Every structure is written in C-alpha cells, then in structure tokens.
Amino acid sequence: MHKAYDTILQSEVSAELASQNSGFEPYRYECSNCGEEVFVAAPYSTRMVAHFRHRSGNNDVECENYLGQYGTISTDSSSRRNNRERAEFYYNNSTKTFSLALRFSENEIQSYEQQSVDFELRTKDSDMPFRVLKINSMNFSPDVPTLIPLNNFSVSYYLSNTLNGASRKYDFLKRGSTPTFFKLSGNDNDFKAKLVRSTVLYTKTQYFVSLHSQYSVPQGVRLPEGIEVGQTFHFNTMNRKFLGYVLSITDKTPSIDCLLKSWGYQLEASETLTLLWPPSYLLDDASIIASDYAYIFSSFELQAHGNINMHSEEIMKFSQGISKVKVKPKTKIFKKNAEIVIDKVAPTVDRYNVITPYKNFASTFTVPDDGTYYLFNHSGVSPLTNGQVVFLTPNSSIVRYEFNFPVGYIYPCLQKELAGEELLEDILAHYKRMEAFDSTRFSTLVLTKTTSKYIEKCKITGSINPVVMQFVEEGRI
Template identity: 55%
Template sequence: MRKAYDTFLQSEVSADLATKAGSFEPYRYECAHCGEEVRFAAVGSNSMVPHFRHRSGNSDVECEYYLGQYRAFSTDARSRKSKSERAEFYFDNNTKMFYLGLRLSDDEISDYELRSTTFELRTMPHAAAFYSLRINGRNFSPDVQRMIPIEEFSYNYFLSNTLNDVKRKYEVFNNARNGAPTFFKMQIGDRDYRAKLVRSSVLYTNIPYLVVYQSQYWVPGNVHLPNEINIESSFKFETMGRKFLGKVLTITSKTAQVDSLLLSWGYQLEFSEELTLLWPPSPLVDESILVNADSAYLFSTFELQAQGNINAHSQDLKKIADGISKVPVRSRTKVYRKNAELMIEKREQASDSYSAIPVARKVSRTYIVQDDSTFLFNRSGVSHLNKGMAVLLTPESEIRHFTFGYLDGCVTPSSHDALAGDLLLQDLLMYYKRKETFKWDDYESLELSQTAFQYIESCEKSELINSAAKCFIEEERI
C-alpha cells in the first residue's frame, strides 16, 4: 500500500514521505481501506519503494491493491476507517499521577453511543477491566482528550471497547529489572507540565524529558548519569501503590557514553528539529495553538512536506524563505516530524454583538463620586477616586466608571469659553515667566491688534518681552 491514515497528523500520508518523518510509534498508521494497523516496509531498500503492510500479516488483496483516487490524499480526519481509540499516556506534575488521554471524533462518539458501547481498560488481556466508561456525548467531547486517571500499576495496558472487543496493547513502563527509566516528553518552558509518554525508541537532544524510575517496595535510588545529561530537578512521589523517582532532564549532546547508556535502556538518540509559530500571535490551550486567521507562518529546521509531515496539500504550502513557510489554517492543521510537533486549530472570532456594553455619558464641571469603581484620567495619569469625593473637572480630564472591569460610564468637563485679547495676554503673563530681549524689527511686518500694540509699547521701555506672549503675537493669536 502506497498510502495510509496517520493518526498523529489525522490525515492520509504517502509511504515514501512518511518514512522521512522519522517516527514509528505503535498504532500510528492505519490501513486507508480497512482501518487495520499497518507498518512500514522496504525502508531503505534498493529494489522496492517504501510502502505499508498490515502489521498482523493480513494479506487482503483488496487492501494491498487499494490506491484510492490517483495521487489524491485526504486531509480530512473523517477519512479514517478504523474505529479504534486514539490514546496517549501522560504524567501530570500537579497531581503526581499518570493518566490515559482518550480521544474520539464526533462520528465515533455518535456511533458508539448509538450502540451503547463502553470503553474498558485492563492490565491483562483476559483480566477483568479495572476501569470502564460509557462512550457518549456526556463523557466525551469531539476531538478533545478525556483524561482518565490510572489507579492500577502495570507495565502494559490493554484498551478495548464492548463493541469489537479488540484489546490493543500499550507498553507504558519499562521493566525495572534492567534499571531502565520510562521517558515522558515535556513542552519547553512548561512548569506546570503534563508530560506525554515517549512511545517510540527514539530520543532527541535539547528536549526536556521527565524520566521516572519505579519500585514496589522502596524508593529508587539516584542514578549517576553522564555530564551530557543535564538534570534540572528530582522529586519522589507515590501512586498506584508504587514508589517513584522522577527527574526532569535534557540531553545536551550526543556522545558514545550517552549512546551506550540509552541503548542499554532500549533507546537511541538523534539530533532534534525545531518548529515554531512566527505569526500570528496566538494562545496555547492544552496542546493546541488557537489561531484566528486563514494562514500562519512557521519556522522549521526541516522542509514541510505535504502528506508527509503536515496534513495539508502541496498547493496550499508556500515557502517564504529558508526555514519559513506559510501554511493554511483550517479546522485543524498539524505538523509532526521527529520531536517537532505543532497543532494549530482555527478559532472563530467572537461576535461583537456579545461584547458591546452601553456607556452612560455625562457632561459636568463638578462630579460627586458614586462608588469606589471610579477613576480620574488627566495629564498626570490615572487616579483612583473614593465614594463621596467632589471632583472639579479641568480641560482634558475625564472620569470613567467601571463595572466588573468593563467601562460603563464617562463624565467629561463642560466646555469653557476660550480666552482672547487682554484676558489671554494676562493669563500668559501670569503663568509663563520667561523673558527675552525685545527687538522692534521682529514686529514691523505684522498687523498688530490694539492689545498687542499696547503690550509691545510697554516692552519697548523695558527692552524685554515675555517669550510666550511673543509667540502668540507672531502667530496673530493676540
């Protein structure tokens, strides 16, 4: 099969491009025809092109020859044929507990609810479920993870539902006998983190990880690690009847000693990629960036490949410069390559009809403050006013009233008669004291008013003139 459904990108991908994404987690790829799990085949072969094969060994001819429409790849999450759950395992730093994150689409929730289906979680394939939950619109929201706390310890967990009873095995904790910790990937800069289980065998440099050691009877002791592994913090906690030691660390460089240690734990180390949203500025909610735009600009250290590491068509991707690309923003756009992962969701702009608050406006020379949610705005800044205060409003001042942080009242000063003539001159002489040498030549070409002429005559005697008055006379404002 040349294409399959990628549960991470939530779209169909081509085999040759998907192999370059460098991620081979269990249950990631599904048959585009029947929905069964598939794996890569002929990767690096000189005689065959990369393709997908059923992991179970199923050689269904219809699946093997299924191509769909020629060179057509669906980026719609609804093209998924499988009805199996999409699951990830997490550690939450706030509760110090492990969780199963279960995600279902709107169609899956509706179908399961119609068939009265229940989700079940087990520690052994034939054991009784220690957790069950009815799948319906009350317990699940479309494409939103339902976080289920894990209360029983097991190295492996089996997920199933009562509709098909297929028990899918998820390997979570590494065996403690060889001293191997379990790695959880963190978001850079996230202090109140929810770290996601690394389900592949590949780790990356300069990525923060939470590693956990576990024991049933005693707290795991500290382990000496190479200098290239930077430990930021360590902590101990208990959950599921087990004792755990957690370490937040970053692998700064790739050396023979680090490679040897990770290999003994069942991991390998590769250099990390970078992926950043440049524009527009957008909030991060849970694991998604909410964008109120039709397109976004990304920086990446790798090339964005349609149907390979981004769920978009090639004609919708535009390369702006080296490392900078313009990508479309639809209901959900996802980029995934190695350690770099980014989910962008389209956020519709809120309607203004719900945010318009009427503002009561009033004009007055004085104002008696009615309550403590009142503020005076003027050239000096903003001052909080207390109830009962009498405020004289000056030009360019304003009183504003707020309710629950929203402006709902405004008081401005009544208009004052503008000063002119003798009154304006006297006001200037009273408040502006700077003087300069008087020269008749500066005023010979001006048509002087009577007020200005009389003032200049007095200045001729003193040989000094007020600088502000001079400016107003030159501009013929007196």
C-alpha cells in the first residue's frame, strides 16, 4: 500500500518518504484501511518501490490495494483507523520509577467512555490484569500521554481493553545482563527518558541506560572510549535492583559498534533539530508557543508527510537549514534522534492601565528627583543625574522613565519661523555677498509688497543678494 498512519507524527505518511527518513520503529505505522500494524517494505530496493506491508498473517487484498484518495494525505489524527492505545515506556529520575504512557484521541476517549470500556495491563497474556483503568475524560486528555506507574516487573507487557479483548504485546526491558536504552529529555537531575523501541542509537545523544537483577546489584559494564558517562547510580523499583547510567556516544568506532551489536543495537550519526523562534516553554513534552509560525533549524530537509506532519505549502525553506513552518495543534517533526512537538496556545492578556506619556518643551531642563531620565541627541543616549542642568539643542530630547516605561518627553522649544520682512532682514544681516542684478529673472514672478520694495532698490544699485534672489524665485519671501 502507498500510505499508512504514522503513530509518531500522528498523520498519514507515504511509504517513499517514510523509507527516506529511516522510519523503521516497531509499532509505528498502521494500515489506513483496517488499522493493523504495517511496516516499510523494500525501502532500498532497486526492483520495486517502497511500500507498506502487513505483518505476516494478514492477507487482506483490500488493504494491499488500498491507495486512499489520490494526491491527498491527511494530517488529522482522526484519520487513524485503529482504535487501540498508543503506548510508550518512560523512566522518571525524580521518582526512580518506570511508567507506561497511554495516549488516546478525543474521538477515541468519547467512544470508549460511551461504551464504558476499561484499559487492562498484564505481565502475561493469560494472567489477570494487574492494572485496570476506565478510559474516560477524567483519566485521559486528548492526545496527551497519561502515565501509569509500573509496579509489577516484566520484560514485556500485554495491553488490551474490554471492548475487543485482543491483547497487544509491548517489549520493555532487555533480558539478563543486556542494558536497555532510553532517550533522555529534561535537566540533569529531574530528567525523563523514553524507551528506545528501535534497534538504532545515535551519536551525540544523551541516553539513560538500565540493567536489572532480581537478587543482587547489577554489575557495571566496561565501556570503550567514545562513550561518555555522566552519572551512575543504583535504585530499587518493581521488586528489582537496577543500575542506571546517563551516557552519550561521541564517536562511532569498531569497538563501540561491536559492543552495541552484542546488545542488539546499531549506531548511526545523529541529526540536529532546534526551535529558533519564538520563545517557548515545555508542557507534556511539547514546546508551547503563542504564534502561528515557528522558525526551525534542522540538519536535515523538512519533508511534508515524511518527517513533519505538515503539508508542503505550510513549510517555507530558507538557507542553511532554517525553515518557517505553520503551527497547528501538535505540530511534530521527527527523524532519527531528532524530535520536537510544537503546540500553539492563545496569548494571555493581563489587565493593565494605559499610560499616555506627556510632552513638554524647554530650552533648559533641570533633572528632578522623580524618575529616571535619559538624554537623546546626535551623540547617542546618556543617563542624567538628579539636579543636572541640560541645554536642549535641536534634534535632542529627554525621556523620563518609571519602572522602565517611558512616561514623559521633553523637547527643545520650537524656534520662531521668520517670514516676510523679518526673513529678508535676517538674510541681509547674515549673508553679505552680492551679484549683478538681472531684471528679466523677475519679470514673470508675482512679487509681494516686501520683495517689490527690495527689487526697486536693486534696480537702482544694480546688485542683488543671491540668497534673497533664490528665496524670491522659490516664493518663500
């Protein structure tokens, strides 16, 4: 089939783009027709195109031939056909416990609540559930993970609900002395870490690694160069003893590859993903902003329906890995180790009083003791001290601040603009140069009484002030 539902991006994706973005995590894709799990087949084949295929045991022809509506891919989580839970495992360092995180959509919660459906958690498929939780709006919020503490130890858990009774196995911890990797998020002490469900680890990525034992404290593992260990600690939970590491792998070397292979993992180079703007805060693993758009830096190209649950027209790409994306509810970008969820909230507006700054004019100003004053002029900005006398020159001003808010402006007194006979006398007093008088230049001009008298004098003397002549020609006198 051409496309499937991506439980990580929470939208439909094409098989071609899924293969390009290394989307091979277990349980990630579901059939858009029937809702069962599918995987990317022939991702690197030269004989056939990449496509989604059901796990063995499903030969539904309608599913295999399903293409959906041509040319359209839904980015709405309601396009999901499967009504089963979406589950992840977490480690919480502040409580030193493991949890199962369940997520349901709004439609799923409403449907389950109407039918009074219970969620059930087991350590074995044939056992009685050790945890039962009603699926309703009191216990779950739409598309937000609800954490269920794990008190009963198991290397795998079986999840089901009372509506269909079918259980689904989720692998959790590695057996024996094999460590289990969790991808770390948060600060150094109160971090959370999500179980790495795939077999791929990435360089320059922080991981929490756990080993468990029933009776004795697990022994540490000798790690080769290229693996940096930040913390090592012991803790008890689920009636087991655990050894925990916080580490990152800086280099890809043969010794590291050999060690990880013995644990069932492989190492690849990491990707980088950063929210540049606007500022955000973290809530339920989502970066919350109050803007319609976000600026992203990524070391990889953003591909609509491949590594971001957006349409192509909602992504504007700039140079050097910077992109502008439109933010919708639960906008998600995911490739390899790089993952971010961006959500938008309406900006909160607090009640406030509007302060209208006053304006005064003065030739000199003595700084009073009722605020903070700054002088703005051609030299820049200068702070003023109490009692300081300032002579205001043209194009200068003083601004008064209270609590870093401008509340007043002081400007220099406006100079009187000269006109008519006063302007003529001012020009003659300050500009003494004279030149030969040419009466033809004034023959077509309409002269005022003041300029007519001056021109008559110029005819007698045979000379004229060139500045006055310019002002007369421009009609300014």
